[in-house]
Amino acid sequence: MKLDRKLRMGMIGGGPGAFIGDVHRKASRLDGEIKLVAGAFDINPEKSEQMGRELALDQARVYGTYTEMIKAESKLPEGERIDFVSITTPNNWHFPIARDFLKAGFHVMCEKPMTITSAEAKQLQSLVKSTGKVFGLMHNYTGYPMVKLAKDMVKKGDMGAIRKVVVQYPQGWLATALERTGSMQAGWRTDPKQSGAGGCVGDIGTHAANLAEYITGNKITHICAELTTFVKGRLLDDDCNCLLKFDNGAKGVLHASQISIGEENNLAIWVHGEKGSLEWHQENPNYLYTRAMNAPEQVWKRGNGYVGEYSAAAGRGTRLPFGHPEAFFEAFANNYRNFAETVKCAIAGDKPSDLAKDFPGVNEGVRGILFIETVVASAKSAKKWTPMKK
Amino acid sequence: MKLDRKLRMGMIGGGPGAFIGDVHRKASRLDGEIKLVAGAFDINPEKSEQMGRELALDQARVYGTYTEMIKAESKLPEGERIDFVSITTPNNWHFPIARDFLKAGFHVMCEKPMTITSAEAKQLQSLVKSTGKVFGLMHNYTGYPMVKLAKDMVKKGDMGAIRKVVVQYPQGWLATALERTGSMQAGWRTDPKQSGAGGCVGDIGTHAANLAEYITGNKITHICAELTTFVKGRLLDDDCNCLLKFDNGAKGVLHASQISIGEENNLAIWVHGEKGSLEWHQENPNYLYTRAMNAPEQVWKRGNGYVGEYSAAAGRGTRLPFGHPEAFFEAFANNYRNFAETVKCAIAGDKPSDLAKDFPGVNEGVRGILFIETVVASAKSAKKWTPMKK
Amino acid sequence: MKLDRKLRMGMIGGGPGAFIGDVHRKASRLDGEIKLVAGAFDINPEKSEQMGRELALDQARVYGTYTEMIKAESKLPEGERIDFVSITTPNNWHFPIARDFLKAGFHVMCEKPMTITSAEAKQLQSLVKSTGKVFGLMHNYTGYPMVKLAKDMVKKGDMGAIRKVVVQYPQGWLATALERTGSMQAGWRTDPKQSGAGGCVGDIGTHAANLAEYITGNKITHICAELTTFVKGRLLDDDCNCLLKFDNGAKGVLHASQISIGEENNLAIWVHGEKGSLEWHQENPNYLYTRAMNAPEQVWKRGNGYVGEYSAAAGRGTRLPFGHPEAFFEAFANNYRNFAETVKCAIAGDKPSDLAKDFPGVNEGVRGILFIETVVASAKSAKKWTPMKK
């Protein structure tokens, strides 16, 4: 039995001018399976109301605070109240909001990083287990179909045992002290109170680490990290370089930056195995490059039959035929779609397919926070290797 | 006064398995300004109903035929009935459907090519004028922000007077007789009864011509065309090569193909003027390349401040910051957004801004049909140049 | 028996400031098989002497005119006199010089286009036949190893029967009236007395045509051409667009330009057959892209074992392993090397291998002039198709 209706979504955060909240709204709309019906969009209730009006929501369901929202929605009849909440606030709010919604019996989709500390992260992990609710974490980049193809290639052994991973996420937008010019985005991301202990490493380094673990299926075990704050007066790191060890013996290099002028969101990965290698670039995401010994390079192109035949996950994550490029929103929407199907199964009492369960969740959230904490610890250490926190 | 509600959309075509209808639905959803409420999705009423169920529509508004739909929707109260209809059927149905909806007082969004003959196209042109209804034609590629940037660069004179245009649209999917394997897409596109006199030229050559005229602001005046049908037994051309003359004296080359194996939707354009040149590729659409004499090439990247500062249209057509790629759906949605704003203005009695009016309409539709007819005539002619039909 | 010594080269043209003469010298030096020993480098004897000094030649063998050179070299003992002459003058001098050296018993390497008229070209063709001398024509671009790989792929049938060829050679350096600023290069290339009837078409259009015929093995039979002179006062065309028919039924598009600002030497070709397609770009010449139905694109990279295993000609034309790029000089030197080996065989009375004979010669020279004359005739004709002159 499949749930035959749209899911009802609530949103926390995503007020006027917020970037990621709007992305969540657009991506969740794309497939017509999810309907936004309620929200507490801003810490300023007037702004929350303004956003509610812009979204043509029933004003009764536009709330001043998330606690009000939990209370009010919980009282609504089952056929009306939200099925899940999307949390798109600054990082420091993720934990209490997620916790309280889970406790109140709602499914949760949460922006990354999941929490500020690993203690909180583990608390959420327990809570997800004990409540049985569905928890999605928006590591959006693993939603790209060619990333899923890459994962399946490694899984099927086409690359052989993985030996080396190079993963990068350079940006340049914080090359100057943008946070002192009134930029909201720059403001909270460089503020340890709102962002946690990691600046660049927390904001984007985690994406790189997550991508490497997702594709290879291997776990980082040791980190040797250098964090730098290049912009004077900035309170968090804006550049992050790491050497990595993986649990299968593979070695890695991870570098991320917010001060690499002209770089935009140049997340990219190179995975080298005993039999072959692969390469993927987020800014040109429809292509996956693979290489074997003494053979021409292959360029796999999203949307072709041969992609879907090789990887059901990649095929499923594709809405347009080859040559009509898909991009960021569609990757984001893939996470929403799989999350939504899993939520629907939960509501209907069904078991989701493995394909539906292919979205990042609370375990990836814990990994992310442990990664940040380990990097920060390593950066302070004079020892070369710091074991990944557990 | 701005209309403060979602627009209500109806759809003709887009039944189970149809490609472009689903694209219309997803793209129209993206911004949350348009709501699909009614449709006649398939010539087979059962399939239409099936699609209505999949879309969770009110079954009362899922119709067996478009004429039923006109009748029924017209009777609904103004606050309920559809504001506009999207026509996503095979080409031969575009004309009668568009005509009848316009006559019934509805705004229309229509797939391209607009009609089968230029006589029909001109009839629609008159009808749009006489009814005053808003008519959008889905030449989706001009919705890309970097195409809008290119247009503005030419307009502002940065390229100087245009001398030469090279525009291409190679595909390879019809390199074999796919239409004889039961492929619905291949079937109607190679059937002159459903597609009209042009095969490759009608399906994709028109996009190339439209793109060239949109960016340069110049009109094609003469065509020297060669049409070929490479696949035996096919009823329409599957390859199209043309020399062009433009009204300002510029020369052009246009080539399109459906038999160029491995090409996907490689629409691309090079515009050369007296002062500089520009280049754009649909398959990697976030970049515009410009060149001047004795200076480094410039790569303009979507989403940057300098793009929006140069071109308001490009800035407006952008939903994500630099480095988070946008693609086909977003370009498509840009046409919907501008069309929708113009429809809202029409409903509210307001005048749309020039930026809102930046979507292809009935005039571009007429140009497209005239282009097809001229190419077909030229291909049959022993003379080098055939003047563009009027 | 193989000739066990360096070949002795003479040169006509290539005086101070000349571009292509210096390229011939450098390329002929690369492999250490050819030694420049004599020359008449400039129409101005003082400049010829100056160049002789710069090249540290024996001044007794630096001549004022090519006729002097023929006379003097012919009198030298067989073990001293030049084996062949390289002609690098403006076009109008190619014919008399080549003719006279051939008649005097010397082998000849000649820049392209071979002559000014097809009558001259055919005269040379006869002369080469009657004298039995080796004649090389420097269509340098077919010297690239990946072009040879492409030719072999078509020959082996991997692309299937060829259906369509798109070939281009855009440049931008003559976008302004450079010939009126004292530029020697621009001066003679835009002067019909020195260059012949074709401007852009003669200078670079011929390269495009030659490349298409070389790779496909098919011959152009009909041309529909448009020539334009965009720069006011220029005496020859500076832009050339053609539709083509080939002898096997394939269709083609050829466009070349000298006014496409920012284009450098963007010679590129796309060959589409019934089974697959290939693509090559002169400005990034170490890669060949191939595509088949429903399979990843393949990027063949110069210098790899699999390239040489597939194509002996490509392997032979390679001096460096993969990843150490080769470029223009090496392609040029490939023509010299094969020409030199054939000359050595001629001297030694041996039969050159098929691989050694893989360099353009007098037949390609005749084709080139016929191509230019046909394009010029077609450009003046009101008929669509002009048959290739014979």
Next chain:
Amino acid sequence: MKLDRKLRMGMIGGGPGAFIGDVHRKASRLDGEIKLVAGAFDINPEKSEQMGRELALDQARVYGTYTEMIKAESKLPEGERIDFVSITTPNNWHFPIARDFLKAGFHVMCEKPMTITSAEAKQLQSLVKSTGKVFGLMHNYTGYPMVKLAKDMVKKGDMGAIRKVVVQYPQGWLATALERTGSMQAGWRTDPKQSGAGGCVGDIGTHAANLAEYITGNKITHICAELTTFVKGRLLDDDCNCLLKFDNGAKGVLHASQISIGEENNLAIWVHGEKGSLEWHQENPNYLYTRAMNAPEQVWKRGNGYVGEYSAAAGRGTRLPFGHPEAFFEAFANNYRNFAETVKCAIAGDKPSDLAKDFPGVNEGVRGILFIETVVASAKSAKKWTPMKK
């Protein structure tokens, strides 16, 4: 006064089948300024003779050992004997050969790495100083004109103070135990007796370090290195990942590999400063990418007027106009040309220009060995940072 004759070169190494010796011969020939007249090409005298015959050398000057050669050449009259020697043997021979030729009064061009130990390197450094002879070290990659342009951009301050450098040199050719298949290249490069303490780091990591220091003008002060031997039984590292600190406070990432399947010679660098950034790739070396805040990316293309106007060194290192690509041999030849001009000045008693002195020498050689030794030490250390050896 300028020396008005070709330089006479001798060569040690470069026997039949050797790769780099042949590259030295070809590159040194290109400009016609250097003539190979003597050599001891192989440790096997018969092979040395064979190579002498292939090169059509006077057999009297083809020697069995380098010591014979020094003795014999020293006895030749000044107008006949070699001006300099090129050393292209396996690494372990570089030092004694260079030392003995220097002592005997010859100028020296030496392959990298210069020696096996830093003690030897410093001995050479002293010897160069005390003898006053010209010493060139073939770090060929800094011979590329766009690398010289990059260096000048940093020097002129266009990038601002450098903050971060990412430099890589991945290869894949040693992903299997090629050295156990009889491959000569693989054999000596994986043998510590012939190659020294560094495998991947010595062979290619040094190139990456040299490139970073050349372009930025900054010196590496601390290294945190991880060396891995992925192929079982291999005696040296085949993968090398480092974090770097530079003397100006910049941070860096350097990674090199010989087991990254499908990578060829993908040396590439990204330099990020306070005002802008630049990027260069060896495999596509004619382009330099630069970026500033809120401005289009710029692509600088070799051979254009604007390149030579900006950087005299880049202009000087260019033999062909834009669009006719140059590559590895020409970069190599640039080092030879500058070295040769400096040698000529030394012979003539002139002072070389700064442009002529732009080739790597004994100081770069010392840096290279110190880099290798520091990396090897760091790789064994449990401490994060190891200061660069002095």
